Amino acid sequence: MATDQQKFFMRQAIKLALDNVQNGKGGPFGAVIVKDDQIIASGANSVTRTNDPTAHAEVMAIRAACEQLQSFQLSDCELYTSCEPCPMCLGAIYWARPKKVYFAATKVDAANINFDDQFIYDEIALPHADRQIPFEPLLQDEAIAVFEAWTDSTQKVPY
C-alpha cells in the first residue's frame, strides 16, 4: 500500500502536469525527484515552449536534480512521474540510476491522448533497415579506433 508521503510526492508531480496544461506551457506531464524524504528537483514537459524534443518532465527533473547534487548519478533518489516514462526517459532513468520510480498514468493512457510511446517501443525492436527512420552503418572501424584510444587513455573519467 502506498503511504501518505508517497501520495503527496506523486500529487506534486501531477500538479506540475496540471499547471503545465492550465498555463499552456507544454504537455500534461510532471515529475519530481525525492531524496531523504525531500523534493530536491522537479520538471514539467517543456518541448514546445523551449523547442527541445528532449525536454520531457523526467529528463528536466533528472537534469535539475543532478545539477542540485553536482553528480551525474541519482543514487538514493526516487523519481515520481505523472506518466509512465517513454523510452527516452526510461533510458535517461537507467543512466541516472535512481533507486525507484513511481508512475501514475500508463503508456496506454498516454496513447489515448495521442502521445504514442508504443510506436517507439515497437521501432526499438525492429532491425535497423526496417525502421521508419532508417539506421545505416558507416565507417565502423574508424570509430572503434577511438574506442581503443578511450581504453588506453589515462585521463578518462569512467562511468
Next chain:
Amino acid sequence: MATDQQKFFMRQAIKLALDNVQNGKGGPFGAVIVKDDQIIASGANSVTRTNDPTAHAEVMAIRAACEQLQSFQLSDCELYTSCEPCPMCLGAIYWARPKKVYFAATKVDAANINFDDQFIYDEIALPHADRQIPFEPLLQDEAIAVFEAWTDSTQKVPY
C-alpha cells in the same frame, strides 16, 4: 555504397569523439546533424563534465540543432553518430524525427569498452516489477484527470 560526403560527415562525428577522449572532456562519442548538405549542429558526450546523465552526443546535437532551427522537429535532417544510439538517444531521435541516422560503432563495440546499452534494452523488455530499478504504479486516476484537461484545453500546442 556510402558517398564521400557521407563519409566526411561521419568523420566529423568521429573526430568529435576523438577530441573528447584526447582532451579528457567525456566519453568517446560524437554526433553531427546535417541539413541541406551542411552541418548545422554537433555534440559530444558531456556527462561527467556537466554532471548531466542525459548529455550524450546525440542528445547534445539534437538540442543544438533544434535551437539553431527554432523547432522541436528535425524534419529533413540527417544524424551522423559515431556509435549506435542507446535507448535514451534512440527515443530522443524518434521525438525529433530526423529523416535518417548513420552510425559507426555498434552497441556491441560500445559494450566491449564497458558502455553497456544492452542492459537497458533488456530492462525495457521486462515487466515493471522485475526491473533492477523497480517501477511502481500510483494514483493513475488523478493523472488521467489531467490528461482529460489536456484534451479539453483550447490553448495547447499539440505535438
